[in-house]
Amino acid sequence: MNEKPMPVLGMMSGTSADGIDVALARISGAPPNLNAKLLGHTSVKFPGAVRKEIFRVAEQHPVTAGALSQLNFRLGEVFAEAAIAACRKFRIAPKKIALIGSHGQTIFHQGKTVNFLGRPTASTLQTGEPAIIPAPTSITTVGDFRPADIALGGQGAPLVPYVDYLLYRHPKFGRVSLNLGGIANITILPRATKPQQVFAFDTGPANMLIDALVSRFTRGRRRFDENARLASQGRSLPVLLDDLLRDPYLQLAPPKSTGREYYGHAYVKKILALGRRHRAGPNDLIRAATLFTALSVVDALNRFVLPKTQIHQLIVSGGGAHNPLILAQLSAALPGVEVLPSSRLGVPEDAKEAYAFALLAYETFHQRPANLPSATGAGGPAILGKISYAPPS
Numbered sequence: 043m044n045e046k047p048m049p050v051l052g053m054m055s056g057t058s059a060d061g062i063d064v065a066l067a068r069i070s071g072a073p074p075n076l077n078a079k080l081l082g083h084t085s086v087k088f089p090g091a092v093r094k095e096i097f098r099v100a101e102q103h104p105v106t107a108g109a110l111s112q113l114n115f116r117l118g119e120v121f122a123e124a125a126i127a128a129c130r131k132f133r134i135a136p137k138k139i140a141l142i143g144s145h146g147q148t149i150f151h152q153g154k155t156v157n158f159l160g161r162p163t164a165s166t167l168q169t170g171e172p173a174i175i176p177a178p179t180s181i182t183t184v185g186d187f188r189p190a191d192i193a194l195g196g197q198g199a200p201l202v203p204y205v206d207y208l209l210y211r212h213p214k215f216g217r218v219s220l221n222l223g224g225i226a227n228i229t230i231l232p233r234a235t236k237p238q239q240v241f242a243f244d245t246g247p248a249n250m251l252i253d254a255l256v257s258r259f260t261r262g263r264r265r266f267d268e269n270a271r272l273a274s275q276g277r278s279l280p281v282l283l284d285d286l287l288r289d290p291y292l293q294l295a296p297p298k299s300t301g302r303e304y305y306g307h308a309y310v311k312k313i314l315a316l317g318r319r320h321r322a323g324p325n326d327l328i329r330a331a332t333l334f335t336a337l338s339v340v341d342a343l344n345r346f347v348l349p350k351t352q353i354h355q356l357i358v359s360g361g362g363a364h365n366p367l368i369l370a371q372l373s374a375a376l377p378g379v380e381v382l383p384s385s386r387l388g389v390p391e392d393a394k395e396a397y398a399f400a401l402l403a404y405e406t407f408h409q410r411p412a413n414l415p416s417a418t419g420a421g422g423p424a425i426l427g428k429i430s431y432a433p434p435s
């Protein structure tokens with residue numbers, strides 16, 4: 043394989059909308075012998091007003107077509123600026139970057155079809171217009187990864203399992219890759235798995251409920267429970283936790299996905315009411331939400347994974363991997379499974395998803411499919427995304 047390695051930037055903002063993660067990868071070859079090395083990663087915060095608008099729109103508050111169009115372009119600029127800032131940090135000239143993969147910011151996702159204007163329709167909308175990224179950066183950009191999978195009858199998500207397969211499949215170990223973003227999702231990679239055996243689904247909330255409670259109890263002064271400081275000061279309330287664990291979403295059979303539509307504002311109100319009933323203080327509730335996050339992952343594994351497949355390792359990424367209470371609870375509740383932060387396997391927790399979109403863009407650039415029909419439900423392989431070319435120099 044003497045193809046020249048390509049420097050590729052991947053950019054991602056998940057349901058937490060805490061900012062844009064940017065990863066720089068050097069990639070060469072083609073699956074199954076794809077060579078990828080993560081060279082650096084950084085993260086760029088959203089301006090406060092932009093973040094507020096993302097939450098408002100993503101919680102499905104009324105928005106005009108004009109405001110949506112403006113938000114899409116405004117976010118496109120923020121993503122382009124994040125790419126340029128990342129290059130500066132990595133000390134690489136943007137001209138040297140061959141490609142960007144920009145996931146954008148999801149503001150709506152309806153993966154399963156529902157009746158719309160007389161026809162079953164699924165759709166997804168990622169904002170942060172990718173077509174305006176090449177001009178300021180002079181880098182060809184792949185964006186809008188999800189629609190091509192939906193066009194083949196898939197749910198357009200999850201897309202990271204393809205990358206989990208490339209990075210984490212193992213001849214002797216059964217592995218689960220867990221990402222703790224706003225929502226928690228798992229990819230199951232049985233021992234010596236073939237691509238068709240990989241499956242994946244959202245297990246429930248990750249940081250979304252914790253962040254919402256912290257932000258409410260501190261009146262916006264804090265956005266998250268850094269290192270589980272507040273949760274550690276709370277009391278354990280097993281009865282309240284049992285109530286939370288009766289969440290019907292946990293019982294739904296996979297494939298399934300969820301988001302801010304379900305674990306958003308209305309759900310938080312439900313937890314606050316439960317808290318009043320159980321006389322829980324703020325830190326008790328933050329603790330309950332944290333334990334609920336870990337135990338809903340454990341519940342999914344016990345219910346849908348471990349009876350079918352032996353799992354040796356759980357590889358954890360995303361911001362929630364920095365929460366010591368979540369990790370401790372996962373380890374305690376999963377005897378026989380080694381719980382490993384993804385950095386132990388060479389991918390820093392905060393870089394994982396951005397790195398994944400660099401790899402997905404590389405595959406698209408080479409006209410190769412990168413959805414896993416077993417994970418998305420698509421009828422077949424799809425080449426993901428839309429390519430916007432850099433202006434000719």
Ligand SMILES: Nc1ncnc2c1ncn2[C@@H]1O[C@H](COP(=O)(O)OP(=O)(O)O)[C@@H](O)[C@H]1O
Nearest residue numbers: 056057058223224249266268269360361362364
């Ligand atoms: N040190 C930490 N302690 C506890 N939680 C953390 C820590 N660092 C990050 N987080 C959590 O991770 C979240 C961001 O995770 P991220 O993977 O970026 O999610 P998303 O993909 O949804 O944007 C934050 O909102 C916060 O809740």
Ligand SMILES: [Mg+2]
Nearest residue numbers: 056058060061
């Ligand atoms: Mg994030």
